[in-house]
Amino acid sequence: MPAMRPVVAVPSRLDERSFDELAAQVAPVEGSAVVDARHLRWVDPYGMLGLLAAGAVLASRGARPTLYLPQAAEVLSYLSRMGFWAEAERVYELSASPPAPSAVASRRSPVLLEITPVRDHRDVHRVIAEVHERAATILRERLHYTPLESAGFSLVLSEVCQNIIEHAGAEGWVGIQSYRWAQRLGRQVVVIAVMDLGVGFRRSLEREHAARYGERWSDATALEAAFIHGASRFRDPGRGQGLKQIRAQVGRWGGKISIRSGTARIADVPDWDDAPPLETNLPPFPGAQILVVIPEKANGGAKSP
Amino acid sequence: MDAPRWKRTEVLLLHYLVTRPTGRGLRAAMESTLAELGADGVPVLLEIDFARVRVLDASCADEIVGCLAERLCGPNPPADAYLWLRNVDEPHQRVLQSVLEHRRRLVAADGPTGCRLLGPASEEIRRAWRRLLTIGCADPSRAATDLACEEDRVAFLVGELERQRLARRDRDGRIWACAPSVLRIHVAA
Numbered sequence: 001m002p003a004m005r006p007v008v009a010v011p012s013r014l015d016e017r018s019f020d021e022l023a024a025q026v027a028p029v030e031g032s033a034v035v036d037a038r039h040l041r042w043v044d045p046y047g048m049l050g051l052l053a054a055g056a057v058l059a060s061r062g063a064r065p066t067l068y069l070p071q072a073a074e075v076l077s078y079l080s081r082m083g084f085w086a087e088a089e090r091v092y093e094l095s096a097s098p099p100a101p102s103a104v105a106s107r108r109s110p111v112l113l114e115i116t117p118v119r120d121h122r123d124v125h126r127v128i129a130e131v132h133e134r135a136a137t138i139l140r141e142r143l144h145y146t147p148l149e150s151a152g153f154s155l156v157l158s159e160v161c162q163n164i165i166e167h168a169g170a171e172g173w174v175g176i177q178s179y180r181w182a183q184r185l186g187r188q189v190v191v192i193a194v195m196d197l198g199v200g201f202r203r204s205l206e207r208e209h210a211a212r213y214g215e216r217w218s219d220a221t222a223l224e225a226a227f228i229h230g231a232s233r234f235r236d237p238g239r240g241q242g243l244k245q246i247r248a249q250v251g252r253w254g255g256k257i258s259i260r261s262g263t264a265r266i267a268d269v270p271d272w273d274d275a276p277p278l279e280t281n282l283p284p285f286p287g288a289q290i291l292v293v294i295p296e297k298a299n300g301g302a303k304s305p
Numbered sequence: 306m307d308a309p310r311w312k313r314t315e316v317l318l319l320h321y322l323v324t325r326p327t328g329r330g331l332r333a334a335m336e337s338t339l340a341e342l343g344a345d346g347v348p349v350l351l352e353i354d355f356a357r358v359r360v361l362d363a364s365c366a367d368e369i370v371g372c373l374a375e376r377l378c379g380p381n382p383p384a385d386a387y388l389w390l391r392n393v394d395e396p397h398q399r400v401l402q403s404v405l406e407h408r409r410r411l412v413a414a415d416g417p418t419g420c421r422l423l424g425p426a427s428e429e430i431r432r433a434w435r436r437l438l439t440i441g442c443a444d445p446s447r448a449a450t451d452l453a454c455e456e457d458r459v460a461f462l463v464g465e466l467e468r469q470r471l472a473r474r475d476r477d478g479r480i481w482a483c484a485p486s487v488l489r490i491h492v493a494a
Contacts, residue, residue, distance in 0.1 A: 158324065245363040
């Protein structure tokens with residue numbers, strides 16, 4: 001009788017918050033596994049990349065995991081529109097054939113950037129060239145920012161993608177979507193998710209910064225060093241400005257940025273969110289997972305009576 | 306007044322200036338041009354035009370402007386060269402200001418809101434630089450009047466402007482603003 005393969009049950013709603021549930025199930029698995037997404041009902045770009053990252057982690061420990069596809073037709077269709085399956089097929093054995101993506105995304109499509117692998121700097125250029133004009137239109141028309149206010153979008157996108165190349169030492173993915181975040185915010189948002197399976201912040205910064213922290217050196221202190229103090233793994237004083245620029249721009253939008261790495265997560269939390277600014281003792285997960293949420297400008301869409 | 310001999314070169318940057326390797330490549334090309342132009346020891350003014358730059362990220366800006374400014378002020382510069390940034394708009398300025406603060410360098414720029422200094426300059430330095438830019442050249446014998454500062458601050462202010470390569474003395478000790486407008490007027494005269 002063949003041995004039972006461990007099953008990782010994907011939460012029905014997969015986003016930044018529930019990703020930790022997924023990570024907790026992935027952490028103890030050794031060897032071949034099944035990832036069961038049949039009950040998935042809602043997923044955002046962070047959740048999608050999390051699902052890919054979980055598959056890649058499991059694959060690195062043994063055979064490629066099997067992914068049971070979601071049963072909900074709208075979830076399958078949305079994953080197709082986001083280009084999820086092309087990447088999923090590299091990571092998973094799929095339990096069935098996924099639906100083909102629709103021919104052309106409409107102008108009103110919430111997909112701003114399909115899930116895109118980032119391997120080197122040329123990929124960053126391709127992403128920026130593809131997204132810049134469309135993002136400017138969405139930030140103007142749906143989020144009601146002026147051209148000046150939306151000008152920093154590509155800067156943020158470029159810097160978060162470069163984080164993969166500069167610090168991860170491994171490839172990663174980026175995905176962007178715009179949708180109405182009714183549950184938490186009641187406003188339109190643009191969500192950028194970036195993930196990699198590299199060495200993570202603690203190991204990336206270890207050589208230059210760990211000695212100063214002594215026994216306190218950890219995933220959390222490494223994130224604090226990079227996020228708050230602009231620490232970089234390079235000695236050049238000009239380095240480490242990317243995160244500073246991202247935080248400043250996201251702050252101007254009243255948005256949220258969070259970075260999870262290893263067992264910790266750090267965030268700039270706006271008043272519309274109730275996440276803690278620093279979380280520790282999370283289930284371990286390799287690499288780094290970055291979320292940027294840009295909310296619709298407050299009162300920006302209000303019409304005069 | 307005799308004009309100091311200057312050379313001038315211009316770089317028009319295009320569209321999406323993102324990633325550090327892109328910036329590094331552009332900087333290497335600019336340094337190479339400066340080394341060639343300045344091989345005879347004549348000072349060179351390099352104008353970098355941002356008019357067509359749609360996206361400028363911090364990594365690329367740090368290489369193109371931050372590292373280049375540091376190289377020009379450092380011990381082994383590619384040439385006796387000076388920087389001027391053209392058509393710098395507000396999004397460019399935010400990024401450039403940040404990278405120059407990190408490197409503690411000052412660079413002069415123009416744009417929709419006029420000429421300004423980017424980087425961590427005190428109000429005293431900014432005032433002296435604006436004054437020098439207006440008059441073009443300050444006479445050492447009346448530099449305090451020309452720069453509208455106290456006598457005991459002249460040496461420091463001029464030294465700082467020279468150190469940041471915003472001003473240059475000619476053979477007669479006169480202090481020149483390293484700006485395209487000043488040089489053009491001068492050459493035309």
